[in-house]
Amino acid sequence: MRRGSLVQLILLGVVATAITGAVAVLVPWLPESAGKEADRIEFVYWFTTVIAVAVFAVVAAVLTYSVWKFRVRPDDDSDGPPVHGHTNLEIVWTAIPAILVTAISVVSAIVLAQNGRAGDHPLRIKVVAQQFAWQFTYPDGKTYGHLTLEKDRPTQLDITAKDVLHSFWVPQLSQKQDAVVGQHNKLVVTPTKTGTFPVVCTELCGLGHSIMRSRVEVLTKAGYEAWAKGGGVTGGRRPPGLTAFNQFGCNSCHTFTAASATGTIGPSLDKLKEAAAKAGKPLDAFIRESIIDPNAYIAPGFSPGVMPATFKSQIPAKDLDALVKFLATNTK
């Protein structure tokens, strides 16, 4: 091909690279990283992006150039040069992509290995997912509806599910792992920034999937230890109803002052009296019914089918009694 056209082609390539590169760089594609693993993943992401931009620029440049230069008017019925192939060229565009994807694979494999390491003394937390709530149990046996982590401390989550598949994801920490019934999957996160981030369920798990959210709070070392002492829901001297309340995950969907629960997925249980009145039922009966048959009465502003109907079978009779008593006595 002539020199001039080569220049034009290269210019086109530069323009294409510039535009694609701009889109890649100027848009903050990834959420601001708040964890070691996220940083590594971000590295792989950029490594891949460089290659992707290059590849797309080449394709775009050649495409636009051809359309621009080789396009003819409809009435032109001449044919192009009968070129059937060019072995060296074909070898080149087989080899280069092969090399590039190998590079991506290697980088990814290394990062994957690093992101799996939890160090010697990780903080170990048991994560139990159920429709549609998260439970986080700490080494000292305390259970919470939301996750609290210590800055710069490697944490190993041991993730499982009670009913169907769920998936634990914190966008800022980048790590994700499905929760599978009867399986304990490990996930390592090492937060590097303090603050509050969302916990999202990313595996379709039923009607409440879209609202199965919780939060993770990352505290400084001091802050974390202070928090670890107080709060929480220890075993031992507590009304059994409270234990049940947390054990079956009520705390993650409902607000209930007496249990220092702040969930907003379901209606606030501090207002049980009014609700019972609306439903025209005695308080105890109403609470019991709402647990074992959630759809019997739907609080205004909430959609039916969100609260799982499985508690009927999940909660043993005596726990249920305790729970009802606890709620009835402590509601405002």
Place this chain on the structure above:
Amino acid sequence: MSAAAEAHEHGAHPPPIHYSSRVAPAILGMFLFIASEIMLFGSFFTVYFFDRVVAQPSEWPPPPFERPWFIALVNTCILVTSSFTMHWATTAIKRGNRAGLQAGMVLTFLMGLTFLLTQVIEYHRIGFNTADGAFAATFFGLTGLHGGHVFVGLTILLVVTIRAFRGHFSAEAHHGVEIAGIYWHFVDVMWIVVYFTVYVL
């Protein structure tokens, strides 16, 4: 445009088909169909091994269940024999021996039928049903899938038998028999694999 021009003169009569392969289309089709059948069984074997190996059950079969391997063995022999009679039928008609074809088909059909009925009775007496865990699920899955294939096979055999008695097929034209035979042999071989996996392994 040339072809189109001529096309107008001709009425609705197809041109001679040019065959670019030595295999008859119907037979090739049957083999490809069997390939995908094998994959269907493959998926059932996959789930079987997931439930038996990967899910790591403590015991297989879980007590108190046990597998009636002896009846099944007898059944296996019946089915294998039927494969030979099928082969006999095919070779017979290839030599133009109609009586042989008819006898072979009838025998094959009856043995296949015996196999199927035995399996039904076995299901009835086996002492567990589909709801009894992964073992039962895979057991009924594999044997049931195969049972279904025996049923289809029998239908095909029945058709061939009828035609055999209606005086069709000859030393020259016997694809019908041949294809039915291929399918029946497949059902047979598949059973041997199923038997070893489900009853013996």
Place this chain on the structure above:
Amino acid sequence: MSATTHDIHSTPPSHGGSQPRARSAWTAAGWLRVLWTIPLFGGLGLGLVCLIRWLAGWDPVWDGPPLVTVELVTIPLGFLVGLGGFDYWAYYASGKPTRPEDHSGHGAYSWRDYFRINTDHKVIGIQYVVTTIFFFCCGGVLAMLFRAELAKPGDQYFNPQTFNVLVADHAALMIFLFIIPAFAGLGNYVIPLMLGAPDMAFPRLNALSFWLLPIAGVMLLAGMVTPGGGPSTGWTCYAPLCTHQPLGQVFFNMAVQWAGASSIMTALNFLVTIITMRAPGMTFWRMPLLVWANFTTSLLVVIATPFIAGSQFFVMFDRVMHTHFFEVDGGGYVLGYQHIFWFYSHPAVYIMMLPGFGIVSEVIAVMARKPVFGYRLMALSLMAILVLGFSVWAHHMFVAGMAPWLRVPMMVTSMVIAVPTGIKIFSWLATMWEGRIHLTTPMLFVLGFLSMFVIGGLSGIYLASVPIDIHASDTYFIVAHIHYVLFGGSVFTIFAGIYYWFPKMTGRMYDERLGKLHFWLTFIGFNLTFFPMHYIGLQGMPRRVADYADRFADFNLFISIASFGLGASTIVFLYNMVKSWRWGPLAVGNPWRALTLEWQVSSPPPIFNFDEPPTVVGSPYEYGVPGARHAIFGPAVREPVPAD
């Protein structure tokens, strides 16, 4: 729609309808007979279930789910019997002497002939394309509905249940009733012509496999409105969620079975046709790349599709017969479902792309007036994708908690697929290079495909990299990937194919200006709709949610509006098709000056395609080669057929 195939033939044969011809209209194959065969078979199914349950001593003798399952088999059978799908075989089975095929089921002389069992591959091709476009519109309308829901956070029009149903059926319709069968339809029409064959190898099977489609489609749509609600588990319907679903789930499972059966039958037909019915001289290395593409695709279908059949059986048994294939507390293995499902559904994504590659090769060579660059490597890369396609399924399970050692190998194989795909992309670019490019509508869609599919493919590379996938999995980034490869890839090629062969199929020319308008509206609307999804996905918006965090509100509003524009663009297409088919200017036999065989006959082609098989003497893409011929017609000078 009368101006269609074969009305160039002055007089239709005296007899219509398919054999054996019966006396009364009620017993003759046709819609009247359907009216009573459906209730008949419905009744038989009911009787069967009750009888078995009674014999086995189960009660209640009358039980919902199993009954529904059986009915979903028997009623469609009744429909097919009524329509005459099995007449010939019933006739054969009853032992009557086989009559020589009298081709009464062949060809279309009025629009009615499109609504009966028709054994002409050209008619079937058109039946396929029209039906699939209808389901495309249905699937698209569902998308419009849930986009409306997603325009604002919170629940507006649909509760989560309905929303999930919409999403599931949107995907199922698009995949099982649009893309896969649409390619089957185009292939059906073109392949025998390209091979120089009078028809497919098994015309009756061909007719049957078409009529399974409406069954599957109606079943899916019916599943949405079953009492208790439809399948709300996405198109992947993972266990164990979908084993605890309302009855609609069973409809979904069975619909997939019918669609799967249909595509297996078609694939068998393609394979046998391609292997046994090539014209003299048409060696494998002289076949057009579209034929190569459908050859590889059919292999994929035959080998992989039984696995989705299996997976749907298992979840259905878990649902209906209370088995425990995937139920942990029964000793089942939960992830088993995903392995089996994806062992089909990854190859499926290539089933949904390879025929498109074929179409692109055809169009580019013709519109750039140059031979396809590196023909052999093009064919071989198809084969490479076919093989690799079976070794990557677990890249959909990187975060599923499967055996960790599977991750890296699956990542590598997934990446490697970029190489053969790249070969194709670059070869197409090289084909255009220094060509004489005619920017007709099909070419525009092909160019759109080239650019959009590369984006989709590259996002696929991001996903293939395990660490990135761990972040991006099950977010809108996936949704973006899906649509860049499926819409920007498959759908664009389908449009290209429809425009390219429109003159051949209908004998009329489409409206070029409307075609270009359709392209630009689609192209722009498509990017406005799906490009932002990359961003909100990576930022943290999960997929399959009816309600989402408020910070995504603006983006989703924008996407929804854009998607309505995209939907509207389809109306231009539909208008163009209907108008041109009815009133468009008559098309000549070979408007594109193409070399492949289908263009060497009249538009639409004569009822049996060729008077006698043409003799193929060269490559199908010898553009610019002086005096090159692909095939010789008429009294052929038989040149020795090279064996391959």
